[in-house]
Amino acid sequence: MGKGKLALFCLSVLLVLTDGYVWITAAHAQKPQSTDRPQKAVKASDCYGCHDAIKDFHTRGKHAKVSCSRCHEALDLHLKDSAVKPATRTDHAACGQCHKEQYESFVSANLESKAKVEKATFKSRSPLFDTLSMPHAFTKEHDEPRSHIFGLMDHFIVDRAYGGRFQLKDWSKISDAKSAETNLWKILIDREPTTTDQKTFIPQSAVAANPVCLQCKSQDHILEWKYLGDKDPRARWDRTSKVVELARNLRHPVNCYMCHDPHSSQPRVVRDALIQAIVDRGEGTYPYDKEKSKETTVTKVMFRDNFRAIGLLNRPDSNVMCAQCHVEYNCNPGHIEGFDPTTDEKITVTDRRTNLIQWVNIFDYPKRMEEVRFKDFKHAVTGASLNKLQHPETETFWGSRHERAGVECKDCHMPKITKSGKTYTWHGQQSARYMLKNTCERCHPAWSDQEAEYQVDAIQNYVRGKITKAEFWLGQFIEAYARAKAAGVSPDILREARKNHDVAHIYWEWWTAENSDGFHNPEAARESLTRSIDLSQKGIKTLNEAIEAAGKKQ
Numbered sequence: 001m002g003k004g005k006l007a008l009f010c011l012s013v014l015l016v017l018t019d020g021y022v023w024i025t026a027a028h029a030q031k032p033q034s035t036d037r038p039q040k041a042v043k044a045s046d047c048y049g050c051h052d053a054i055k056d057f058h059t060r061g062k063h064a065k066v067s068c069s070r071c072h073e074a075l076d077l078h079l080k081d082s083a084v085k086p087a088t089r090t091d092h093a094a095c096g097q098c099h100k101e102q103y104e105s106f107v108s109a110n111l112e113s114k115a116k117v118e119k120a121t122f123k124s125r126s127p128l129f130d131t132l133s134m135p136h137a138f139t140k141e142h143d144e145p146r147s148h149i150f151g152l153m154d155h156f157i158v159d160r161a162y163g164g165r166f167q168l169k170d171w172s173k174i175s176d177a178k179s180a181e182t183n184l185w186k187i188l189i190d191r192e193p194t195t196t197d198q199k200t201f202i203p204q205s206a207v208a209a210n211p212v213c214l215q216c217k218s219q220d221h222i223l224e225w226k227y228l229g230d231k232d233p234r235a236r237w238d239r240t241s242k243v244v245e246l247a248r249n250l251r252h253p254v255n256c257y258m259c260h261d262p263h264s265s266q267p268r269v270v271r272d273a274l275i276q277a278i279v280d281r282g283e284g285t286y287p288y289d290k291e292k293s294k295e296t297t298v299t300k301v302m303f304r305d306n307f308r309a310i311g312l313l314n315r316p317d318s319n320v321m322c323a324q325c326h327v328e329y330n331c332n333p334g335h336i337e338g339f340d341p342t343t344d345e346k347i348t349v350t351d352r353r354t355n356l357i358q359w360v361n362i363f364d365y366p367k368r369m370e371e372v373r374f375k376d377f378k379h380a381v382t383g384a385s386l387n388k389l390q391h392p393e394t395e396t397f398w399g400s401r402h403e404r405a406g407v408e409c410k411d412c413h414m415p416k417i418t419k420s421g422k423t424y425t426w427h428g429q430q431s432a433r434y435m436l437k438n439t440c441e442r443c444h445p446a447w448s449d450q451e452a453e454y455q456v457d458a459i460q461n462y463v464r465g466k467i468t469k470a471e472f473w474l475g476q477f478i479e480a481y482a483r484a485k486a487a488g489v490s491p492d493i494l495r496e497a498r499k500n501h502d503v504a505h506i507y508w509e510w511w512t513a514e515n516s517d518g519f520h521n522p523e524a525a526r527e528s529l530t531r532s533i534d535l536s537q538k539g540i541k542t543l544n545e546a547i548e549a550a551g552k553k554q
Helices: 003-017 052-059 074-081 100-106 131-132 148-157 171-173 176-184 241-248 272-280 289-293 318-322 365-372 392-396 407-414 449-486 491-513 522-553
Strands: 165-166 188-190 298-303 308-313 417-421 422-423
Touching: 100 417, 131 148, 131 365, 131 491, 148 165, 148 176, 148 188, 148 422, 165 171, 188 289, 272 308, 318 392, 365 491, 449 491, 449 522, 491 522
Parallel strands: none
Antiparallel strands: 165 188, 298 308, 417 422
């Protein structure tokens, strides 16, 4: 057999064994995703005979004239033999072929912003985080976010996720945006590439990562993850998969097709738990504004005999599209399994509650979690059943002055940019303070850059003050509880104190998990944080009185 025929034969075998998709493992990550062979353009009409569902999408969309071979490789082999499946590209460069400006802005690093800041420091928003959240793994490292291009990298190297297994080859790579998008494994090392079990490799690290928390970081695996991560013979990955194996097979952060349907170019969402909340549970795109929910709708479309789903939007709405990731959701178990607070039974990854978006605001969150019967962990000192909040930017924004005025996420974080006479949506996703003329000043033209930034700082500084006060009083409550328990205070009083701790914790942590320092909704931030302070102070008073009473009995 000649070299050319041998290479063709090997490629065919590879594609069949991988069920038609090229998946990159850590061992092979430095190899390009391309099959490195000349690609023949294929007419979409040649594919319609077997792909009726795709035909409906493709023919009515802006991509109707785009060849299938732009995003799928080895189609010529597939057309000759249907058993040889095409390789589907998951990289951003596939879209960058036509959308150059959007692609270049996505892979650019914002060097003006903070490089890497842990929230549990006096330079960030939660200096008492470790006291308030012990023993949860987030106490090992909980960072402020960087732009989307670094989302997967930062997840792999954070001390709480993989026990220090994955590390940068050297710190100079922390700003390497191009590698973070095109070849992440070129700049990462795996301390133990022959094993897949979660374990710690360095001191003060944890193994809290799980397959669900990766759903926001990348959708490279979209074709092999069943709806909601349920087990299925056709699914390579599910909620019970070994997270190290899944992580090694991911390369690209926040894929373009998470928000843009590649066949029709329609706006969409693919995050399964969000589709469940909006469509399956019927809560709509704006659960506190029924009229707005009628204006922006999501239609659930199932593929492959109910294997996976996408949610098609009837119109672009970045508040909904960004909600795929910027939202509070259940993602334990990791190092600590979630549990049912009414029975104390563990909730394992076989339970769909470990992939759940609550889709409520801060004030309804405690009630929703009571209905769901899910808690993440018990506090190390008080034993109170607590939730670990994620990043509820979307729910925070609901009902705010900006949201009611029609402002969307894109207006402040992905504005329209005009460059060389061409206007496009900037895809770098960064704070509005770095793009004031294109964000704040478009609606407030009388403001200078300095005044616009002053307005932002005024709100954030005010809310940070309330966050710090809420942290202080929660810390005081925890100390009072420890003293009360040592003094032999009645178990009934301690039980009631733990209930107060639960709600006070939620009203505080929402705002350290939410990444705008209250700017998205300063009114809600103040209300929530002062409720937390009130609950902590009330609990302290009750505990101190009980301590005094216990002392008199002695």
